[in-house]
Amino acid sequence: MSDRWGIVATIKAPPREVLDFVAYHLDQGAAQIHVFLDNQNPRAEAALAGHPQVSVTRTDGAYWRAGGGKKPAKHQLRQTANATRCYAGVRDLDWLLHIDVDEFVCPSSRPLGELLAALPEDQLCARLMPAEALCSDEVAGLDPTLTYCKAWMPRSPQTTALEQALYPQFGSYLRGGFVSHFIGKILVRTGLPDLEFRIHRAFRDGQEIAAQDKLGAVDLCHVHVPGWQGWQKLMAYRLEKGSYRAELQPARPAASGGMSLHEVFSHLHAEGGAAALRAFFDEVCLARPELLARLEAEGLLRRFRLDLGAKRRKHFPGWRRQC
Template identity: 50%
Template sequence: MQDPAAPGTWGLVATLKAEARAILNFAAWHLEQGAHRLFLYLDAPCPAALPHLKAHPRIRVIETTEAHWQKRRGRVPQKHQVRQSLNATRAYRRQARDLDWLIHIDVDEFLWSDTPISAHLAGLAPDTLCARVRPLELLAGSADHYKARLPAGKDAEATGTRLYPRFGSYLRGGFISHVQGKLFVRTGLDDVDLRIHNVFVGGAENPAQTELDAVDLCHRHATDWDHWLHHYRYRLQKGSYRSDLRPAKPRAAGGVTLHEVLSALEAEQGESGLRAFFDEVCADGPELRRRLQAEGLLRTRPLAQTQARQKHFPDFR
């Protein structure tokens, strides 16, 4: 277990809406990675997980009921992104005083490093205020194979087309989910507002930022076809495929948003069109692995979630 007094002590804040096993897997994995404190805001009731979370000495769990929001804001914020940002900012300002760093991540995101995360954070320059971890995106159907984002530059579009001949030009960094990653933010700063992918300190966005290349954010955005399809409608309307997000390249260069691509596929071909997109871009398979390997973009990141959960929450069944 990480020494609480050691430099680089870190914690995380998350707003969670998932079934109990997923929540406990998420919590246990990050405790195993050395998190000193987890601030978990339940965006929906989860009575199967709640007693296990409350009993753990390194977890602070907050049930964000309607009464909770009425007391804090006078109403429940409609957008989940707003609720996430408010919860993360509150945790930073009021609860993270015994930490050196705080990161805001989601229940399908898992921090991974082959050496202690605290050591990487402790090694940052004293004037570094935030450190970005970049995502890997799960190959759907695989337990531990991920793809890295395409390196930026003039060859990115050609690489994307080699990997995904039909849909690559519509993807940002070769991903269907975010490429921005998430931020560790140094604690003790004044006038801090956390967002999903960024932080504002005194109105300045991401001041004194660096890249934390030794730590990955393993994003399990789509675990299989059924999981992807189950979340598709919500993501199309309110999440990572929504209409107000920018296309991967400028409109003048032929850019089209992922929202437009998926909506057109569904309108013209129904579920079979969506399945064609999923099979090319998301689904694990030997041919996609081969192409990713050839481009230097295949990663293996085993996450021993079950073992971690059984260690930290042994009474959960």
């Protein structure tokens, strides 16, 4: 027995990345994928529009005016508005998952639909915990077909010591060594009235729907750092508007020596420029052999074969990337 699940995502990315994301999740068994394009992307829009399991919406000015308002300035608000609107209109699904274009559902054994069907009928929400991808940037000896990830680290009395052992210089500023979110994303059972999505949560009548179960047999592979060069290109945007912005709280209270990622990266850049940021990248984001070995010893190493190109060619055989 299997439940029908679908995805909603607001995406601003090159066409190939959009199709990779969609094709991968179609291959994982997603019954529907709802893509809200956050910019003009005619090539991706044309390719997606021809697929029977995909709906694509261009979120231009007319789209927002039709919804009764102006385009929200922050992309996080656009994401949650689109997800909430999609949820209200979805049909023929048991669950809806709200994720980003750089996140990939990775069940370890049984398909996601089977795992969801096994949950109690009164369970309204389930959480997928992240596994943050490490970069292979010219590291010798790695399998190029695999994505190596650090898994989510449950809190325990030993967690702080383990974080420090894995990441001696920067572990005290991070939760589980994660540069991005460590609380995961949620699947919500469909058919609930007045539901409102947030990035990591969902609410009804002002009350959060608690995710009663972490689906331990599923990781959410998060390719947050796309290599040293790609990370550098994203840094300024993330510091101003994204996941490193100033208003986000540190992993540990400031009174205990905690610093937000905004503070960490701003300080490193001011004190040592690119060389200091590279030291952070090498310790935390790079698939160093010694880090992989320690993660594996602690049961925290994941290896995923995403095979995005093959899946894209399978589901969108007529599409070719223009050079």
